[in-house]
Amino acid sequence: MANLTAPKMITSMLSKISPRRGVEGLFIIVGLVIVLTFIFMAIFAPVLAPYDPNKTRVGGLYESPNSKFPMGTDRLGRDILSRIIWGSRTVLIVTFLSMALSSACGVTLGLISGYVGGKFDTALSLFMDSLYAFPGLILAIALAVMLGQGIMPVTVSLTVVYVPIYFRMIRGEVLSMKESLFVEAAKAIGAKGRTLIFKYIFPNVIPSIPIVLSLNAADAVLTLAALSFLGLGLPAHIPDWGFDLRMGYGALTAKIWWPGTFPGLMIVLLTLGFSLFGEGLAEILNPKLSGR
């Protein structure tokens, strides 16, 4: 693996993804289509959304789905479809931002910790392992309570939850690389520490990165939705699926099913998209990981 360059590896990875690969290929493609649809919705939200998501009384209160409002209106007479379209923007921004931050922090800390070793490594690993032992949601709740509402606080809460995953992955890789012979050999011919990392460690990790990222994204979408659902998410003016779902419970017993069902369905669909993509990749690239 180590002597393959990254582009080569990606093409070899892509060549393995095709519908002919059976169910796994199908999983990947369906997952990708779902995720791309949501990304498309998020980017073109201003064009796609028929109404202002925050404008109240664009229709009646609790109008059931009809030709004017395909998904009905909510308790304030806002168009649910428009809120869903704008909501995809919120979810994807927070998800991608927290993924980028957590992978950057996790990878950096993992590299340093694994490379430096000693007491520093022990202490940091212990801390990360304890974070990891916590249920992600409970940890996110604790952080969100302290940090308050808003896009950035929520993003930071999610970031902290996922840092340990990357940290553990990279640190483990660094440690095993440190042991292995070809690094010894590279040291002997005078490769510097940084070259070692980029030349040998990253290529070994790269194949699992898309898997970890997409499974993580799936989890992040759920955790964000849960925070919003529990009232720890975003301020009221930002359309947010989790919060809309919470509000949808209000008139449930009056058989008003649409205000909760649609936003919730989006949460599940987007999560499913990321999971299908990640699981499919995992089974093709790393059959040992998830067992045939």
Added chain:
Amino acid sequence: MTSLRVYIIRRILLSIPMLLILLSVVFVVLRVAGDPVSAMLGGHAPISEIERIRKQLGLDKPLYIQYLNYLMNLAHFDLGRSMIWGQRPVLDEILEHFPATLELSISAFTFSILLGVFTGVFSARRRNKPADHAIRLYGIITYSIFIPWFGLVLQLIFGVYLGWLPISGRSDPRMAPEIITGLYVLDSILTMNLPGLIDSIRHLILPTVTLGIYLSGIYTRLTRTHMIDILQSDFIRAARARGLPERTIIYKHALKNAFIPILTMMGLQFALLLAGAVLTETTFSWPGMGYFLYERISYRDFTTIQGTIVFIATLIVLISLIVDIIYVYIDPRIRY
């Protein structure tokens, strides 16, 4: 047998530093991430009020003193007092809500394992056939379920439209059993209260199914993977050659061996169970720890939130201890 006892004692001793580290992490997260008082009051309160509460919580002292106080209090099982209403001891309030969580957890956990193991075995025996693919998809879908949404759908179908099952709470107040253990199903049985028993079970069904299906996916895959491995192993082939009935081979030999990694996962899954319980309880207004946490979050009741998280951390350490001990009893290779 003595080595077994030594192992268990060592394992118990080992969980003390584990707990200490986890509790320290809770402290770090809750103090470093922000100021509890401004988080609670939203930053708009008068300075004098903020100062008063800081003093009351001991937050005016240096951080290391706060840390020592925190640990000392925990050592005395003191989680502080709630910051709203009667300012009752947090531990009392948690323990009041704990049986409801325990009841839901036991029932959902059992349901998820039965469902997961059953689908996993089914899938493994039909490897790479359509039923197998369908079950693998099921495994991925359960992983993607958002509990509040799934709960909402079940409430709509079975509660609102069909009217078969109640959609919130633990019991009809008129039929609630006399409390002995706090587990309503058990209490109803102990007090021979048949209507109470039926009522408690009816309330338990939807939350159990919601949380149970969410948790079952991981057991489905794990059972499938390990059953596939084990069904190809020598001792299964040998068992077939001895003419044992297929049922004995699958359930007595293969499943028992596949169950060891499943048990390991059960310990790890406990954290997920707790997180899932918070959402399930909120969804179904199930008056357990999770619902309690949700209520106090909306008041930003700092001591209660901290106390609940400490309680959960302790539970996690405790469960991993119990799982490790059960493990020894199941796998004779560790026992000797």
Added chain:
Amino acid sequence: MISDLLRIEGLRVYYYTRDGVVMAVDNVDLFMKKGETIGLVGESGSGKSTLGRAILRLVPPPGRIISGKIVFDGLNLTELSEEEMRKIRGKRISMVFQDPMTSLDPLMKIGDHIVETIMAHETLTREEAEEKAIKLLEQVGIRSERFMDYPHQFSGGMRQRVGIALALALNPDLVIADEPTSSLDVIVQFQILDLMKELKNLYGMGMILITHDISIIPGIADKVALMYAGQLVEFADAKSFFNEPLHPYGKALLESIPNIQHSDQKLKYIPGNPPDLINPPKGCRFSPRCPYATEKCREEEPPTIMVGHHRLVKCFQY
């Protein structure tokens, strides 16, 4: 021929792998009388283990019995239902496996293995089955107090004794022993072989001893069946085979056994590799490695010829 315990006719077992069809057992005929012991010899990959498993209809997927008959005591096993077959396995035909380390359930006490086997076939109470199991264990040289121990507490040789006790638990008519000693060290090998001889005399069952090690055959087998590349190339009584093997492969095999009496003799080995069973060589499958091969051998498949009394060989030389 009615007194035959086992008669195999035209048996073909193929594995349908992703790379192609592996013809692991290709048109094999074999017959044995009650109480007889056949040494089924061949290199690894010659199809001998597949043949052994096919008799119990336990060829692992993607393998399948394609055609042929396996007649055991008048019953054609290939036509039985799965449940009828189950009743034969362990009870009338049993098996001893190669690796005693992995062929016992690690989570089950060894005594329970035997009790379970007995109770799967006979209507006995648990106490009666336990009594029988203890007797069996003592017969194979395991003290009764080890009844409650788990497999990992036994050495390899001891576990193979358990394997033998399991195979004999229901007093079968035929035991298929698939490389029963190959995973054991030499001294234990002899102990196990001695035990098997002793128990064979006691129980009088028929046995198919599958092995790649031809040196363990003398003294235990009445007949030798030599397999090469999925086919039976020689079938003879053991005495005549060791006196004078007919098939060139048999000759080469005997010459490759170290002989203490003739230590000055150079040890021979068979040049070349066993053939690929997806695309076997044309003509005689041994021809690429055979010193006597002629043009005809490379073109045509040799017939199976009867030489003397009941001695079969698949070679053009006879």
